[in-house]
Amino acid sequence: MAPSLALAWGPPDDGDSGAEPEASGDAGVSGGVSLGGESDAEADASGAATSPTNDQDDPAKVEQVEQVEKWNPRSDRPWIKRWAPEPHMLELGVYGGVFLLNGSHELFEPDFTQPMQGWQPLRKLNPDLGARFGYYPIPYFGVEAEGGVMPSKLDDGSGVVPFTVRGHAVAQLGRWSVTPFVLVGAGMLGVNTSGPLGSDIDPALHFGGGAKIYLNRWVMLRLDLRDVVSHQRGVDNTFISHNLEALLGLSITLNRKNEPQARPEQPELAPSDRDGDGFLDPDDQCVDEPETVNGYQDDDGCPESDRDGDGFWDDQDSCPDEAGVAPDGCPINDTDGDGLFDDVDQCIDEPETANGFEDEDGCPDELPDEVKRFTGSIEGITFETDKATIQRSSIKTLDEAVRILQQYPSIRIEIAGHTDSRGKPDHNMKLSRERADSVKTYLVGMGVSEDRITTAGYGPDKPIDTNETRAGRANNRRIEFQVKTGSD
Numbered sequence: 031m032a033p034s035l036a037l038a039w040g041p042p043d044d045g046d047s048g049a050e051p052e053a054s055g056d057a058g059v060s061g062g063v064s065l066g067g068e069s070d071a072e073a074d075a076s077g078a079a080t081s082p083t084n085d086q087d088d089p090a091k092v093e094q095v096e097q098v099e100k101w102n103p104r105s106d107r108p109w110i111k112r113w114a115p116e117p118h119m120l121e122l123g124v125y126g127g128v129f130l131l132n133g134s135h136e137l138f139e140p141d142f143t144q145p146m147q148g149w150q151p152l153r154k155l156n157p158d159l160g161a162r163f164g165y166y167p168i169p170y171f172g173v174e175a176e177g178g179v180m181p182s183k184l185d186d187g188s189g190v191v192p193f194t195v196r197g198h199a200v201a202q203l204g205r206w207s208v209t210p211f212v213l214v215g216a217g218m219l220g221v222n223t224s225g226p227l228g229s230d231i232d233p234a235l236h237f238g239g240g241a242k243i244y245l246n247r248w249v250m251l252r253l254d255l256r257d258v259v260s261h262q263r264g265v266d267n268t269f270i271s272h273n274l275e276a277l278l279g280l281s282i283t284l285n286r287k288n289e290p291q292a293r294p295e296q297p298e299l300a301p302s303d304r305d306g307d308g309f310l311d312p313d314d315q316c317v318d319e320p321e322t323v324n325g326y327q328d329d330d331g332c333p334e335s336d337r338d339g340d341g342f343w344d345d346q347d348s349c350p351d352e353a354g355v356a357p358d359g360c361p362i363n364d365t366d367g368d369g370l371f372d373d374v375d376q377c378i379d380e381p382e383t384a385n386g387f388e389d390e391d392g393c394p395d396e397l398p399d400e401v402k403r404f405t406g407s408i409e410g411i412t413f414e415t416d417k418a419t420i421q422r423s424s425i426k427t428l429d430e431a432v433r434i435l436q437q438y439p440s441i442r443i444e445i446a447g448h449t450d451s452r453g454k455p456d457h458n459m460k461l462s463r464e465r466a467d468s469v470k471t472y473l474v475g476m477g478v479s480e481d482r483i484t485t486a487g488y489g490p491d492k493p494i495d496t497n498e499t500r501a502g503r504a505n506n507r508r509i510e511f512q513v514k515t516g517s518d
Contacts, residue, residue: 102289103247113244115169115204116286121250122163123281129158129180129192130274134263137192137221137230152190156182158275160194169204173197174213192221194258196236212239219260219273234260235269240277247286252279397513400434401441404511407494411469411509418464420472428469431511432476442482442514445469450503451490463487469509484514 104112131154160178180192198215213236220231238256245251254277262271301310316332336343337350342359349360377393397405410427413420420428435441447462447469466485474480496502 104289110206110208113207113246115166115202115209115244117166117168118285119166119169119172120164120284121166121172121174121281122284123250123252123279124161125159125176125178125252125254125277125279127158127254127275127277129156129258130154131156131180131182131192132262132271132273134271137219137232150184150186152182152184152192156180156192158277162279162281164200164281166200166202166204170202172200172202174200174215176217190221192219194219194234196234198236202242207244209242209244210239211242213237213254213256219258232261233269234258236275238275244283248282250281250283252281253277254279398438401438401513404431404434405513407505407508407510413465413468416461418461418468420468428472429476432473432478435473435478435482439479439482443484444512444514445483445485446510446512447485447487448492448494448506448508448510449490450506451493451497452503455489459487459489459491461487462489465509 131152133151133154137152158178158180160176162174162176164172164174166172175197177195178193180194182190182192184190194217196215196217198213200211200213202209202211215237216233216235218231219234220229222229236256236258238254240252240254243251254275256275256277258273258275259269260271260273261268301312303310336347338347338353338359340347340353340355340359342350342354347354347359349358352361354360408427408431411420411424413424435443445466447464447466449458449462451458463485464487466487470480470483470485473483490497490506493502493506494508495505497506
């Protein structure tokens with residue numbers, strides 16, 4: 031089917047009114063086509079593998095095994111690693127310590143009609159008592175909630191009890207029985223009295239660190255040093271009051287794993303097959319990795335490897351580090367070094383001539399003379415002045431190009447448009463590209479496969495003649511065909 035093109039049936043404009051007749055020159059248009067340690071699981075697996083079947087029929091041995099299924103004191107481990115934090119642990123405890131209150135506290139109920147009325151200083155050094163609850167989903171992180179009181183006195187001797195309720199996130203180095211940690215959190219600091227301070231609650235932030243000492247499965251000692259930041263006396267003095275806090279706590283730890291004690295020494299047992307691959311452990315060179323069970327299998331009890339990923343096991347592969355093919359797993363040679371392997375190269379001792387003509391057969395060749403004549407600047411392809419509309423006089427040349435491309439289907443070409451230097455560069459660049467696209471549209475419409483043709487517009491950038499004369503400019507306005515080679 032022929033392409034839809036606007037063809038000019040008259041002779042090209044050859045007047046002196048502004049533009050010269052063009053063979054392929056300057057401007058815009060239509061016509062183009064855009065294109066740590068042994069785990070429980072291991073211990074259980076080991077135990078299961080080494081227990082003799084006949085022990086199940088011996089009542090004395092069954093009773094002995096049942097007697098050791100109790101809380102394991104882990105005495106076989108060094109204490110520093112024995113009671114390290116575990117996932118999903120709970121900690122429930124109490125604490126006591128000292129709270130060093132900032133002298134200019136803001137813990138009082140203000141009377142806004144009489145600023146600072148009712149304020150009295152509290153004793154700076156106060157006892158600190160409270161309780162806490164913590165949950166640790168992993169050994170290195172947890173959350174805690176606390177509530178506590180700090181009994182104090184005013185200057186007049188009357189007692190007052192500041193209190194706090196707060197929560198915080200804890201990050202800890204949970205690898206040993208002695209566990210350092212840091213924390214940061216928020217809560218409230220307040221008083222609730224019928225005395226001169228009245229009732230008041232202020233927000234408070236706190237941060238600090240310390241260490242936990244897990245004495246055994248159940249008991250933990252803890253030391254905290256913190257800075258509690260709250261408001262200071264005065265309306266605008268928010269979060270600038272630093273109050274130091276030192277705490278010593280005692281906690282109960284819950285939800286540790288129940289690990290059975292090591293079983294009593296068993297009599298010598300028959301060899302086991304720990305990885306279940308059919309090779310008994312004394313004969314298995316990889317007791318924890320099963321032998322390959324599909325495909326090739328040898329007698330070492332180890333999984334096979336294929337380093338180069340070519341489907342040949344390494345001890346069967348003559349080239350284990352180079353991907354290859356049957357029969358030996360080695361890559362196919364390229365005897366003549368032309369980039370085509372011998373199995374597809376029709377001339378394995380003569381390199382291919384990379385000229386764009388039948389480059390996939392691996393044999394030397396030359397471009398056919400007809401193709402050579404249609405390479406470079408193509409005479410006879412003209413356009414309307416300053417447009418990409420192909421003139422009717424070009425059809426004969428274009429049809430000849432179609433015939434040659436259909437006769438040699440391996441040929442791929444680039445169609446390049448060029449202009450002279452007159453006019454604006456951007457306009458000329460666009461015009462040259464659109465003229466190349468118009469030629470491609472015609473060729474594709476006449477049956478040439480679109481993927482065999484690319485286009486480019488170079489504007490005035492690649493002249494073949496001077497732009498100072500009329501004849502030179504006419505030569506520069508042109509369409510060129512270039513045969514493409516390789517993967518270009």
